[in-house]
Amino acid sequence: MRFDALVIGAGTAGAVTARQLHRAGLCTLLVGRPATGFKPGESLPGAARPLLRDLDLLTALEHSAPLPHLGNLASWDSDDLIPTDFIQDPNGPGWHLDRPRFDACLLEAARNTGVPLVATEVKQVERDAEGWRVGTDAGEFTARFLVDASGRHGVLRRRLGLARVCDTPLVAVYASGPDTQADRRTVLEATAEGWWYSAPLPGGRRVAVLHTDSAHASQLVHAQRLWHQGLAATRHLHRLCDSASGWTPLSATGAGGTALRTPQGQGWLAVGDAALAFDPLSSQGIFNALYTALRGAQAVVAQCSGDTASAGAYSAQLQQVRQQYLLRVRHYYQSQPRWPQAPFWRLRRDLPSGR
Numbered sequence: 001m002r003f004d005a006l007v008i009g010a011g012t013a014g015a016v017t018a019r020q021l022h023r024a025g026l027c028t029l030l031v032g033r034p035a036t037g038f039k040p041g042e043s044l045p046g047a048a049r050p051l052l053r054d055l056d057l058l059t060a061l062e063h064s065a066p067l068p069h070l071g072n073l074a075s076w077d078s079d080d081l082i083p084t085d086f087i088q089d090p091n092g093p094g095w096h097l098d099r100p101r102f103d104a105c106l107l108e109a110a111r112n113t114g115v116p117l118v119a120t121e122v123k124q125v126e127r128d129a130e131g132w133r134v135g136t137d138a139g140e141f142t143a144r145f146l147v148d149a150s151g152r153h154g155v156l157r158r159r160l161g162l163a164r165v166c167d168t169p170l171v172a173v174y175a176s177g178p179d180t181q182a183d184r185r186t187v188l189e190a191t192a193e194g195w196w197y198s199a200p201l202p203g204g205r206r207v208a209v210l211h212t213d214s215a216h217a218s219q220l221v222h223a224q225r226l227w228h229q230g231l232a233a234t235r236h237l238h239r240l241c242d243s244a245s246g247w248t249p250l251s252a253t254g255a256g257g258t259a260l261r262t263p264q265g266q267g268w269l270a271v272g273d274a275a276l277a278f279d280p281l282s283s284q285g286i287f288n289a290l291y292t293a294l295r296g297a298q299a300v301v302a303q304c305s306g307d308t309a310s311a312g313a314y315s316a317q318l319q320q321v322r323q324q325y326l327l328r329v330r331h332y333y334q335s336q337p338r339w340p341q342a343p344f345w346r347l348r349r350d351l352p353s354g355r
């Protein structure tokens with residue numbers, strides 16, 4: 001059987017794109033191994049509420065039992081903790097997500113719509129005259145149109161050798177541990193080596209993350225006590241993470257901004273982090289996964305029905321998002337005046353104004 005569309009990756013962007021395509025009448029297959037265990041990327045701003053409503057996914061969000069995200073406390077441009085209260089936000093407060101659970105609820109919504117899921121890894125992608133052949137341990141699948149929702153890994157980018165822009169490298173080194181605090185706000189703190197945040201997670205745990213450069217991250221991963229010492233030495237964050245035991249081993253992942261030079265081509269399109277990934281400082285990744293799923297699915301439907309006029313619209317929308325993001329993230333980094341000689345901060349004062 002040849003599918004109209006095949007989506008690679010069963011994360012946020014993949015599950016929502018597959019569901020949208022199926023709802024628009026395209027026979028769609030989703031191929032990807034759902035996440036197990038802890039996954040960072042857990043704060044969703046209230047600005048996502050109208051988007052989730054348009055996608056008819058507010059109930060799926062509620063089923064994932066998120067905590068309300070009422071605001072942030074940031075020690076960024078000074079030693080003081082400055083509050084930002086989301087109660088004033090016209091869209092209301094945001095959410096702290098149990099991310100694997102949230103993704104599982106989106107996947108369930110896709111499957112309830114009728115999208116079949118093959119829970120396996122994509123190993124091969126080949127193109128032929130009629131479309132795509134996708135190889136997995138569970139067999140080969142064929143489709144006219146391919147959507148890459150495989151996150152930063154970028155299955156299709158690697159396979160087709162697609163060009164990508166990478167901003168200043170940034171690595172997130174993280175662990176989760178017990179939450180002993182009643183205050184549900186996210187705390188963010190700049191230090192000489194980079195910046196930390198900690199946020200509560202549903203289920204009585206919290207995450208703590210240091211965003212730093214590659215060399216320091218590699219030191220920390222090899223001597224984990226240094227990460228715990230760094231956390232203990234923070235001015236504010238250490239109070240939230242006061243439990244000495246019960247922390248998971250450290251993990252590290254790339255977290256710098258990246259963008260495909262073009263997120264779509266003949267017979268393919270990328271969504272979520274596979275198309276456009278952000279520095280977590282922007283807290284924009286999950287929103288973007290939802291937004292590109294909505295817009296990307298519309299672009300696929302248009303292309304499959306022979307509407308060539310709309311072909312560039314999706315690329316133009318993503319280009320606009322990236323320009324706005326670059327302006328904002330550069331402003332954030334430049335507004336942090338301390339440690340002018342520290343390599344982490346020196347590098348980030350010269351972020352590009354837009355590409």
Ligand SMILES: Cc1cc2nc3c(=O)[nH]c(=O)nc-3n(C[C@H](O)[C@H](O)[C@H](O)COP(=O)(O)OP(=O)(O)OC[C@H]3O[C@@H](n4cnc5c(N)ncnc54)[C@H](O)[C@@H]3O)c2cc1C
Pocket residue numbers: 008009010011012013014031032033034035040041042043044120121122123149150151152153154155172174209253254255271272273274277278280283284285286287289
């Ligand atoms: C430390 C950190 C903190 C963050 N904090 C936030 C935050 O607070 N708020 C926010 O909005 N964003 C945050 N983000 C970003 C956010 O997590 C991502 O933008 C979001 O996960 C992107 O969703 P996605 O579906 O595009 O990709 P992913 O969630 O990465 O999903 C991709 C899926 O593809 C699968 N896949 C990969 N390769 C294959 C293959 N070969 N075959 C089949 N499947 C494959 C993966 O297993 C995965 O399930 C953070 C990121 C980091 C690193």
